[in-house]
Amino acid sequence: MDSEAKRMGKVAAERDDYVPERVEARWRSFWEEERTNEVDLDAAERPFFNLMMYPYPSAEGLHVGNLYAFTGADIHGRYRRLLGEDVFEPIGFDAFGIHSENHALQVGVHPMELIPRNVANFERQLRRAGLMYDWTRTVDTTDPDYYRWTQWIFLKLFEAGLAEKKEAPVNWCPSCKTVLANEQVIAGRCERCRTPVGQRMLSQWFFRITEYAGRLLDNLEWIDWSRTTKTAQRNWIGRSEGARLWFPFVIVGDGGSGLADGSAVRARAIEVFTTRPDTLFGATFLVLSPEHPVVDEVTMPDRLEEVAAYQAATAGQDLMERRKVDRAKTGVFTGGHAVNPATGEEIQIWIADYVLMDYGTGAIMSVPAHDQRDFEFATRFGLPIRAVVAVSAGEGEAKDLADVPLGPGSSAFVEHTTDEVLINSGRFSGMPADDGGLAIVEWLAERSLAEPAINYRLHDWCISRQRYWGPPIPIIYCESCGTVPVPEDDLPVRLPYLEDFRPEAAGVSPLARVEEFYRVECPECGGEARRETDVSDTFLDSAWYFLRYPSTEFDDRPFDEARTRRWLPVDSYIGGEEHSVLHLLYSRFIVMALHDLGYLEFEEPYRRFRKHGLLVKDGAKISKSRGNVVIPDAYIDRYGADTFRTYLMFLGPYQEGGDFRDRGIAGPERFLYRVWDSVVAAVAASAGGRGCGEIEPELERALHRAIKKVTEDLERLSYNTAIAALMDYVNALRSEGRTPSLPEVRPLVIMLAPVAPHIAEELWERIGGEPSIFDHATWPTYDPAKLEEDKVDIPVQVNGKLRATVRVARGASREAVEELALRDENVRRHVEGATIRKVVHVPDRLINLVVG
RNA sequence: GCGAAAGUGGCGGAACCGGUAGACGCGCCAGCCUUAGGAGCUGGUGGCCUGAGGGCCGUGGGGGUUCGAGUCCCCCCUUUCGCACCA
Numbered sequence: 033m034d035s036e037a038k039r040m041g042k043v044a045a046e047r048d049d050y051v052p053e054r055v056e057a058r059w060r061s062f063w064e065e066e067r068t069n070e071v072d073l074d075a076a077e078r079p080f081f082n083l084m085m086y087p088y089p090s091a092e093g094l095h096v097g098n099l100y101a102f103t104g105a106d107i108h109g110r111y112r113r114l115l116g117e118d119v120f121e122p123i124g125f126d127a128f129g130i131h132s133e134n135h136a137l138q139v140g141v142h143p144m145e146l147i148p149r150n151v152a153n154f155e156r157q158l159r160r161a162g163l164m165y166d167w168t169r170t171v172d173t174t175d176p177d178y179y180r181w182t183q184w185i186f187l188k189l190f191e192a193g194l195a196e197k198k199e200a201p202v203n204w205c206p207s208c209k210t211v212l213a214n215e216q217v218i219a220g221r222c223e224r225c226r227t228p229v230g231q232r233m234l235s236q237w238f239f240r241i242t243e244y245a246g247r248l249l250d251n252l253e254w255i256d257w258s259r260t261t262k263t264a265q266r267n268w269i270g271r272s273e274g275a276r277l278w279f280p281f282v283i284v285g286d287g288g289s290g291l292a293d294g295s296a297v298r299a300r301a302i303e304v305f306t307t308r309p310d311t312l313f314g315a316t317f318l319v320l321s322p323e324h325p326v327v328d329e330v331t332m333p334d335r336l337e338e339v340a341a342y343q344a345a346t347a348g349q350d351l352m353e354r355r356k357v358d359r360a361k362t363g364v365f366t367g368g369h370a371v372n373p374a375t376g377e378e379i380q381i382w383i384a385d386y387v388l389m390d391y392g393t394g395a396i397m398s399v400p401a402h403d404q405r406d407f408e409f410a411t412r413f414g415l416p417i418r419a420v421v422a423v424s425a426g427e428g429e430a431k432d433l434a435d436v437p438l439g440p441g442s443s444a445f446v447e448h449t450t451d452e453v454l455i456n457s458g459r460f461s462g463m464p465a466d467d468g469g470l471a472i473v474e475w476l477a478e479r480s481l482a483e484p485a486i487n488y489r490l491h492d493w494c495i496s497r498q499r500y501w502g503p504p505i506p507i508i509y510c511e512s513c514g515t516v517p518v519p520e521d522d523l524p525v526r527l528p529y530l531e532d533f534r535p536e537a538a539g540v541s542p543l544a545r546v547e548e549f550y551r552v553e554c555p556e557c558g559g560e561a562r563r564e565t566d567v568s569d570t571f572l573d574s575a576w577y578f579l580r581y582p583s584t585e586f587d588d589r590p591f592d593e594a595r596t597r598r599w600l601p602v603d604s605y606i607g608g609e610e611h612s613v614l615h616l617l618y619s620r621f622i623v624m625a626l627h628d629l630g631y632l633e634f635e636e637p638y639r640r641f642r643k644h645g646l647l648v649k650d651g652a653k654i655s656k657s658r659g660n661v662v663i664p665d666a667y668i669d670r671y672g673a674d675t676f677r678t679y680l681m682f683l684g685p686y687q688e689g690g691d692f693r694d695r696g697i698a699g700p701e702r703f704l705y706r707v708w709d710s711v712v713a714a715v716a717a718s719a720g721g722r723g724c725g726e727i728e729p730e731l732e733r734a735l736h737r738a739i740k741k742v743t744e745d746l747e748r749l750s751y752n753t754a755i756a757a758l759m760d761y762v763n764a765l766r767s768e769g770r771t772p773s774l775p776e777v778r779p780l781v782i783m784l785a786p787v788a789p790h791i792a793e794e795l796w797e798r799i800g801g802e803p804s805i806f807d808h809a810t811w812p813t814y815d816p817a818k819l820e821e822d823k824v825d826i827p828v829q830v831n832g833k834l835r836a837t838v839r840v841a842r843g844a845s846r847e848a849v850e851e852l853a854l855r856d857e858n859v860r861r862h863v864e865g866a867t868i869r870k871v872v873h874v875p876d877r878l879i880n881l882v883v884g
Numbered sequence: 885g886c887g888a889a890a891g892u893g894g895c896g897g898a899a900c901c902g903g904u905a906g907a908c909g910c911g912c913c914a915g916c917c918u919u920a921g922g923a924g925c926u927g928g929u930g931g932c933c934u935g936a937g938g939g940c941c942g943u944g945g946g947g948g949u950u951c952g953a954g955u956c957c958c959c960c961c962u963u964u965c966g967c968a969c970c971a
Contacts, residue, residue, distance in 0.1 A: 264966065267886085267966085268966095272971085307971065386969045387971075396971045399971090405969055408969095488970095648964095653964095675922095682908085683897085685898095688889085690897085691895095695895090697910095702922065702924095704922090705922050705924095748900090756908035756909075757908080769925080825904085826904090827903080828904095829951085858938075
């Protein structure tokens with residue numbers, strides 16, 4: 033602060049002007065000294081757990097997007113507190129993970145030094161933002177006292193059979209010799225060295241979240257979440273109903289018929305999943321994913337070379353590239369054949385990279401007449417196409433069966449909706465497609481060649497990271513005992529300090545270079561054993577952090593039973609929509625699993641979740657690469673946290689986001705100065721014996737309306753309109769230069785407190801309240817009887833067009849309003865010469881005269 | 885391609901049940917009061933026409949339902965976000 037500004041501050045102070053910096057510093061220390069933001073976790077009678085998504089403490093510091101998210105959640109917490117609830121509002125730091133590690137690599141500072149620095153900086157910034165955090169209960173995921181419990185959760189899931197090790201493909205940079213996350217692959221190349229990225233199979237730990245897919249989906253029916261977030265989860269889980277079908281291989285020299293009865297046949301068959309069993313008669317070939325284990329078995333000797341070459345080419349693609357839709361279809365024939373279980377025909381088996389190993393069974397029945405991708409493939413390679421579904425010509429009859437056009441755009445290439453019938457499908461021809469599909473499955477089920485099935489898009493959760501900056505996975509491998517969990521008493525498995533933490537070894541974690549770390553005794557037999565050297569995914573850290581907050585002081589349990597019963601599930605969770613699927617799904621899964629294991633009484637972690645919108649700047653997403661990152665510090669220095677908070681919440685609907693423009697901040701700034709001036713004037717008037725008594729009647733209505741509006745709007749997070757209502761009320765208080773009275777400003781100060789807590793605290797004290805306002809004020813209530821005037825202005829329409837307004841007593845009858853309306857000159861002009869055919873009267877709202 | 889959300893003054897946005905479109909704020913215009921801070925206060929501000937009574941048009945475009953549509957229905961366009969060869 034330069035001396036000029038200091039001088040002005042002093043002048044302002046002498047004049048009793050609002051000086052945000054002084055006010056905010058004063059109350060910040062008051063809250064800290066009086067421990068205003070702490071709550072007695074064991075005695076709270078009306079516990080309200082107000083959760084917001086803890087930040088990743090980046091080196092750049094807190095940005096305006098973080099503050100936008102936190103402020104919106106904080107307002108809700110403060111509001112609940114003023115309603116008399118015991119609000120617990122904690123914060124923490126999600127400081128493990130590739131983000132942090134990459135940044136540490138970039139700046140050449142070890143994460144164990146860098147992270148505490150970043151956390152300290154974040155904390156400094158957060159402390160001046162007016163957030164109601166209980167700083168005695170923070171969580172830092174990199175603290176061994178925290179991650180020992182992350183490891184404990186892994187052990188519990190392992191014991192329950194929900195953690196398993198299996199092979200999975202990963203992006204692999206052959207030059208850096210490291211695994212890459214999908215975000216690190218840019219246009220098929222390594223983001224660091226530009227080398228084309230390939231795929232590699234690695235053995236990794238998975239949580240079997242797919243076991244919970246059905247429940248995770250079903251509970252979405254009743255949990256109280258933003259609708260769009262639920263939809264995102266529903267799509268992500270991706271339930272498809274259909275059937276599994278078995279296509280027996282044709283074994284050379286076997287005579288070709290694999291259609292024996294009995295389930296034994298399945299062992300020698302290719303299993304496919306389809307959502308369209310009704311089209312089975314049109315399945316004219318099979319396509320396997322190039323990685324499918326059965327490829328070797330079905331490939332004929334003369335095709336081996338070609339098939340191997342194609343498999344190699346596929347493996348050379350990175351996972352992202354392969355999933356591009358707009359590429360031309362490629363594939364090769366294996367030489368092998370299978371039998372279509374419905375038609376008995378021998379059909380060719382191909383491999384193609386458009387079939388993905390990680391969805392369904394990794395094999396499809398190809399129905400080119402009714403599937404875009406299969407159609408492209410069949411056209412390219414000259415494979416047969418047979419239509420088996422057609423638009424109904426009515427009454428179960430297909431159109432001309434002999435001449436059904438094929439391929440996209442044709443009537444046979446129908447979407448699976450309504451009004452289709454089967455054709456060319458043996459005895460199923462003529463059936464509506466849906467019924468036909470069921471009938472076909474039923475028919476084949478008798479021979480164990482089909483069964484109804486539900487498939488999920490959701491994959492098991494790979495939690496292994498061949499990286500340094502995360503909690504070591506608590507597993508030990510012993511030659512004789514196999515995979516052995518680390519005994520609970522030995523937790524935490526501490527992450528050692530590594531001078532060189534670069535992820536450069538061949539697909540293994542940097543920890544694999546540290547003998548002192550991985551060489552251990554087997555906890556079971558005491559023999560030589562090797563520790564798991566991968567660390568776990570950051571999303572595991574964040575999948576349970578909210579369980580820890582109320583129990584941070586316990587070092588012998590992750591979450592205390594009594595505390596958990598009192599505080600959880602979380603009452604309100606507010607966060608960004610970018611976490612709709614991963615974090616919000618993983619945390620549901622972990623809670624559900626812990627519930628099933630008897631550690632938690634509830635199976636859904638959040639009573640209510642609301643997403644907030646995205647803050648953009650000048651119409652563009654805020655990002656480092658665009659160079660439009662907004663750091664809040666300068667604004668808080670210049671305007672104070674209260675003005676900044678008010679501005680952030682005023683610039684648009686919180687749940688939809690908004691555009692940050694420097695210019696707009698003037699409005700909220702003036703508003704707070706006006707509030708200040710009004711309250712100071714009211715106090716002075718009251719001291720002078722003037723205007724200290726009643727609320728003026730014309731203002732009473734404005735006040736009760738404001739209370740109603742603000743209360744309802746805070747309830748539904750509609751902060752921009754709540755602030756508008758407060759502004760409106762202040763305008764009414766000051767209209768025609770009047771001086772407001774104390775009873776007129778007291779409710780204003782309370783209603784302002786959630787949004788602008790410092791100034792509200794200061795003004796509360798000045799009007800004689802005992803600080804803190806959050807402990808001693810009561811949220812104002814409104815009287816419905818005082819909301820409306822006893823006279824109302826009623827718009828008069830003629831044929832739906834506004835022609836006049838008339839002022840009538842509240843509740844006036846249709847006749848009375850009509851009579852008055854017809855007395856209006858302008859109305860009369862429009863009604864003249866016509867007859868009134870109808871009068872629509874909405875009491876106290878409108879009258880419409882229909883003439884003609 | 886699929887899914888979701890959204891298109892309203894010069895700008896950010898309001899209108900929650902189909903009932904006076906544009907609350908609140910920014911900006912702008914006019915006036916007043918000040919000389920230095922947050923400058924403040926008062927009034928005006930969708931467009932076009934006007935005889936100053938008012939009239940016509942107006943919520944992305946086109947249809948429709950209705951006494952009445954930003955709001956409901958159908959078709960189309962645009963933007964943003966997510967997922968993306970999901971069988």
